Amino acid sequence: MFRRILGIRIDGTSYQDVCDRISLWAHTKQSSYIVAANVHVVMTAYWNRAYRRVLNHAALVTPDGMPLVWGLRQLGIARQGRVYGPDLMLAWCDRAAHEQLPIYLYGGTDVMLQHLVQNLQQQCPDLIIAGIHAPPFRPMTPAEDAADIERIHQSGAAVVFVGLGCPKQEEWMARQHGKLNAVMIGVGAAFSFHSGEVSQAPRWMMAWGLEWVYRLWQEPRRLWRRYMVNNTAFLILFGLQLMNRAMRSILRPGHSSS
Numbered sequence: 001m002f003r004r005i006l007g008i009r010i011d012g013t014s015y016q017d018v019c020d021r022i023s024l025w026a027h028t029k030q031s032s033y034i035v036a037a038n039v040h041v042v043m044t045a046y047w048n049r050a051y052r053r054v055l056n057h058a059a060l061v062t063p064d065g066m067p068l069v070w071g072l073r074q075l076g077i078a079r080q081g082r083v084y085g086p087d088l089m090l091a092w093c094d095r096a097a098h099e100q101l102p103i104y105l106y107g108g109t110d111v112m113l114q115h116l117v118q119n120l121q122q123q124c125p126d127l128i129i130a131g132i133h134a135p136p137f138r139p140m141t142p143a144e145d146a147a148d149i150e151r152i153h154q155s156g157a158a159v160v161f162v163g164l165g166c167p168k169q170e171e172w173m174a175r176q177h178g179k180l181n182a183v184m185i186g187v188g189a190a191f192s193f194h195s196g197e198v199s200q201a202p203r204w205m206m207a208w209g210l211e212w213v214y215r216l217w218q219e220p221r222r223l224w225r226r227y228m229v230n231n232t233a234f235l236i237l238f239g240l241q242l243m244n245r246a247m248r249s250i251l252r253p254g255h256s257s258s
Helices: 015-027 039-047 049-056 066-074 085-099 110-123 142-155 168-176 190-195 203-207 211-218 220-251
Strands: 002-005 008-011 032-037 060-063 103-107 129-133 159-163 183-186
Touching: 002 066, 008 039, 008 049, 008 066, 015 032, 015 060, 015 085, 015 183, 032 039, 032 168, 039 049, 039 066, 039 220, 049 168, 060 066, 066 220, 085 103, 085 110, 085 159, 085 183, 085 190, 103 110, 103 142, 110 129, 110 190, 129 142, 142 168, 159 168, 159 190, 168 183, 203 211, 211 220
Parallel strands: 008 060, 032 060, 032 183, 103 129, 103 159, 159 183
Antiparallel strands: 002 008
16 A cells, blocks of 8 residues: 655555564565655655665555655555664564574664664664674766675675765665665664764654754754755645645546535
């Protein structure tokens, strides 16, 4: 079950459902990737056709941001909840520890990864972390991509968490689709949050869709354009989508206004 928000497929799902799917794909070594989508991801895809194709070819696109949760509810998935990348990461780590499925951490910096490994193993002592790698902050060469894939294969990892940021992490996963026999999950800022480098917004702010305010306060120079421009454009464009949907319903043959 899914709906399209501004032309982007967003799946109706839950943490339990996603973890069940990851488990199936990981045990069968199915090459696949999962995107945790927020407004920034959707708007990037709206303006960029190639990136839109990357999202629409993902095995799952979860509603990471509350505006997308509300959007799915407006489009008929009444009980949809948030499937937030950082929480999905913890949910899968707990499941992976029980199923003894090794994970791999790809992204961030060396120091960030060291702290992330420590924190994850404190929360999930039985978690198998097969390997970590912080790639350079520049475009990768085909040889470097191939070396990274070989390194991950050699580790025996069943699931790879990718923390490169949007759109880089989704583009990387799409390039490796069919080459890497593992489930790839793009989790964005989860590496920063779970390593302790960046603090998360309070849960009440998340529930009200105000996480962007907290993050804008933390990093105004880097994030002001993302939130001010993207959020405003999303509200206008999705509002128009809902209006068009309502008009089509009214004009549909057999519709009665009585």
